[in-house]
Amino acid sequence: MQKNRTVARLLFAEEIDMGGLPIRQALPSAQVEQHDPFLLLHHHITTIPQSDYPYKLGVDPHPHRGFSPVTFVYQGAVHHRDSRGNDSVVYAGGTQWMNAGRGIVHSERPPHDMQEQGGVQEIVQLWVNTPKANKMDQPAYFPLQAEDTPTTSEDNERVQVAVVTGVYKEMQGPVRTPSPVLALRITLKAGGTCAIPIPANYNAFLYLLDGQIMLEGYGLVEGLNMALLNHDGEGCTLTAREDTRLLLVAGEPLEEPLAMHGPFVMNTQTEVMQAMRDYQMGKMGMLFE
Secondary structure: OOOEOOEEEEEEOEEEEEOOEEEEEEEOOOOOOOEOOEEEEEEEEEEEOOOOOHHHOOEEEEEEEOEEEEEEEEEOEEEEEEOOOOEEEEEOOOEEEEEOOOOEEEEEEOOHHHHHHOEEEEEEEEEEEOOHHHOOOOOEEEEEOHHHOOEEEEOOOOEEEEEEEOEEOOEEOOOOOOOOEEEEEEEEOOOOEEEEEOOOOOEEEEEEOOOEEEEOOOEEEEOOEEEEEOOOOOEEEEEEEEOEEEEEEEEOOOOOOOEEEOOEEEOOHHHHHHHHHHHHOOOOOOOOO
C-alpha cells in the first residue's frame, strides 16, 4: 500500500479580471509564487455568443518564449493558430500543449462552429516552465484530442483517468515535454476512489474544477481549490463525495533562477529584455488571421 503525501497548502482560485474576462486564478497567489516548474493556473468558463465577426472573440495573436502554455479543454473547443503554420481545433476532452521554446506567436479562439451556434467554452490553462538548456529550442505544438488520449476506467467505472503526458500504471501519455511531467485528467463519480502514484522527486498538485473529494490523510477538498502536495509520500488517494473533475499534475522541479515579464519566462532580466526585442523585430514570426 502506498504512503500518501500530505497537503502543504490549499489555494482557492480567486476570480480576477484579465482584459475584461473573468478568470479563476489558483496560481500564482498571495501565498505561493510558483510550484516549480508550474507557474500559473487559470480556469475560465464563458458563454460564446453567436457572432458574425469570428476574429473579435477569444485571445488575439500574442507571443511566448521560454515555457509551455498548456490548455486543457473541458467544454466547447479551442482553435489554435501560430506563426509556425500550425492550425488546429481541439475539442472537449482534448489538450493543447505548446512548447514555446525560442519564441512563437499564437492565437486561441472559439472555432467557427461554436461561433455560428454559440455555446459554453471551459478551459484550464497551465504554464509549465522550461529548463534553461531548452528555452531556445525550436517551438513545438501538440494538439491532443480526447479520442487520442490514453484513458483507463477504475473502481467499477466510477473513475476515469486520461494520461496527457508522463506514465500512469504503464500507460504513456502522447505529449513529449522538455522536462519530466505527469499530467492526468481525472473524472470521478460520487463514491469513486483512486490511488495515484507520484514520482518521489516531483512537485505535485491537484486542481478541482468542481465537486468534492476526501483526500486521504488530509480531509475535504472542494471545487475551485488547488491542493499543493508535500514530498512525503508515494502518491495520493482520493474519494469523490460527489461527481468531480480534477487535474493531477506533477513535475520534476528545475531549481533555476526565474525572470518573468508578461508572456516571457527566462532566467535573467537581460534575457527577458532580449525576448521583448526579438518579438518587436519579428524574430518570433508573424501571425496574420
